[in-house]
Amino acid sequence: MKKIAFIGAGSMAEAIISGLVTQQVIEPENIFVTNKSNDDRFVYLKDQYGVTATRSLQLLVKDADLVVLAVKPKDILETMQSIKEYIREEMLFISVVAGVHTTSLEGIANKRFSIVRAMPNTSAAVGKSATALAANCHTKDSQLQTAITLFETVGTVAVVEETQLDAVTGLSGSGPAYIYYLVEALEKSAEKIGLDSETAKQLILQTLMGAADMLQKSPKTPAVLRKEVTSPGGTTEAGLKALQAHQVEDAFIACVQEATEQSKRMGNQISKELAKYVVSQ
Numbered sequence: 001m002k003k004i005a006f007i008g009a010g011s012m013a014e015a016i017i018s019g020l021v022t023q024q025v026i027e028p029e030n031i032f033v034t035n036k037s038n039d040d041r042f043v044y045l046k047d048q049y050g051v052t053a054t055r056s057l058q059l060l061v062k063d064a065d066l067v068v069l070a071v072k073p074k075d076i077l078e079t080m081q082s083i084k085e086y087i088r089e090e091m092l093f094i095s096v097v098a099g100v101h102t103t104s105l106e107g108i109a110n111k112r113f114s115i116v117r118a119m120p121n122t123s124a125a126v127g128k129s130a131t132a133l134a135a136n137c138h139t140k141d142s143q144l145q146t147a148i149t150l151f152e153t154v155g156t157v158a159v160v161e162e163t164q165l166d167a168v169t170g171l172s173g174s175g176p177a178y179i180y181y182l183v184e185a186l187e188k189s190a191e192k193i194g195l196d197s198e199t200a201k202q203l204i205l206q207t208l209m210g211a212a213d214m215l216q217k218s219p220k221t222p223a224v225l226r227k228e229v230t231s232p233g234g235t236t237e238a239g240l241k242a243l244q245a246h247q248v249e250d251a252f253i254a255c256v257q258e259a260t261e262q263s264k265r266m267g268n269q270i271s272k273e274l275a276k277y278v279v280s281q
């Protein structure tokens with residue numbers, strides 16, 4: 001990979017850039033980034049990662065082997081219109097934009113081209129993203145393989161059908177936020193039971209990492225691992241009963257379903273707004 005162009009320089013772009021730089025996949029100066037108007041962000045990204053920041057779209061996309069689109073869904077029309085003339089057939093185009101279908105991207109650009117939609121999560125910043133990829137029908141196997149290789153530098157990769165990306169978004173795209181929410185709740189509970197915050201933070205983090213490691217390394221299911229912690233009549237049983245009384249399992253199921261539905265709603269809304277943009281050739 002000789003040159004990667006990022007359109008959008010927000011938290012998702014930074015998470016991927018951070019992973020690429022840390023893993024030394026590409027020389028940092030060959031990572032080009034652009035954003036809408038925030039100059040401070042340019043200075044920060046240059047200082048922090050050594051990337052090349054520019055507002056010249058021609059300089060950004062010219063000779064790029066790979067373009068990563070990382071703007072918010074609401075900015076998709078303006079962004080695609082501004083770059084469509086630079087999209088070349090041999091280029092690999094990756095969109096991390098939640099809910100925006102590949103047909104919508106082709107429609108705005110008024111051309112057919114290879115697009116891989118990616119749904120990573122912000123843990124890409126520490127090389128631990130759970131990423132799902134879906135390729136459109138114009139994508140060559142070798143291009144999908146390039147996308148897989150790229151995202152494997154920042155975590156694990158699953159290849160899915162484009163129709164499954166809403167579910168992926170609801171589960172693992174948004175997933176880190178659910179875990180942070182859980183940790184915030186545990187921190188609040190630690191305060192209530194009289195633990196000092198530094199001690200509590202350390203205990204919570206290690207408990208989380210230990211459980212994650214057990215889930216990864218043990219052949220046992222989560223249910224079996226849970227039962228092994230739960231002595232009859234003991235403390236865990238009492239705690240879990242409180243979770244059941246508060247229907248926490250149902251709450252998590254509703255959370256992921258609602259996030260998935262929101263991804264579908266956003267996609268349908270954007271598809272409707274962009275319905276007049278269709279490839280005319």
Ligand SMILES: NC(=O)C1=CN([C@@H]2O[C@H](COP(=O)(O)OP(=O)(O)OC[C@H]3O[C@@H](n4cnc5c(N)ncnc54)[C@H](O)[C@@H]3O)[C@@H](O)[C@H]2O)C=CC1
Binds near residue numbers: 037075
């Ligand atoms: N934050 C997350 O956890 C995840 C986000 N995503 C997706 O990634 C995308 C970006 O999300 P964030 O990084 O969180 O957003 P953000 O708001 O942090 O960054 C968006 C960036 O796009 C730039 N931008 C907007 N219009 C532009 C234009 N016309 N030309 C060039 N740059 C333009 C903005 O200046 C900004 O740098 C979204 O579509 C989101 O759905 C996907 C997976 C996870």
Ligand SMILES: O=C(O)[C@@H]1CCC=N1
Binds near residue numbers: 098169173174
């Ligand atoms: O909240 C969002 O819409 C984006 C998509 C997945 C994570 N963040």
